[in-house]
Amino acid sequence: MSGTWTLPDDLTLPKLPDDHPGAGAPIPSHWSKCFGCGDDQPAGMAMQFTFGEGLEITGMLDVANRYQGGPGFIHGGILSTAFDEAQGMACMVLRRPVVTGHLQIDFAKPIPLGSVLELRARIDGTVRRKVYTSAEARIVEGPFADPDVVVATSRGLFLTVGAQHFDRAKDFVDGIPRSPHGTSSV
């Protein structure tokens, strides 16, 4: 079953920045302590990202045993987090911080522990501060691996925000952001 998701008629596709590094280039973590992509977050998911063609990016997630929900399978919240991170990272080309406003996931197939998931995410278009994104996940290694089968899909609305969004939490930050609002690559 798929959720309802309607793209507005007045969508604009953003241009890639002139210094976009091109398909295959790694995308650095936006914040080292991020649960999704941080390289200094031992409790986190340590997702790895690369730029793809155009506005698409690819994220990889090792489905570790600690991500278990039902016996043997990934927890739905972990998969939702992976999509949130991937679709947020797809917004990196805007060179502005974004936060998730709305995310909806279609859990199409069960995903066993030990899988390697590939998530492809992209910006579908923007309207003012609203950034419409979508993504799909496939199991590319491990049990049930089949790169032709989409095991989950996601649609997400992100909003560009200013530094004041993060300033409100400056007294609670765990770690030292490399930029004032922790989005160190934007």
Ligand SMILES: CCCCCCCCCC(=O)SCCNC(=O)CCNC(=O)[C@H](O)C(C)(C)COP(=O)(O)OP(=O)(O)OC[C@H]1O[C@@H](n2cnc3c(N)ncnc32)[C@H](O)[C@@H]1OP(=O)(O)O
């Ligand atoms: C590039 C860096 C890479 C980053 C990767 C990070 C990945 C992880 C991302 C996250 O998980 S962020 C954490 C989860 N999200 C949050 O904590 C956000 C909490 N919510 C908020 O702070 C505010 O609700 C939000 C900033 C999202 C929106 O508040 P605003 O006051 O800025 O929005 P405003 O009310 O001015 O609405 C602007 C437009 O967005 C629309 N909008 C806002 N929230 C919406 C919503 N939830 N659903 C649908 N539409 C929404 C709103 O209708 C309006 O549309 P129009 O321009 O057409 O008038």
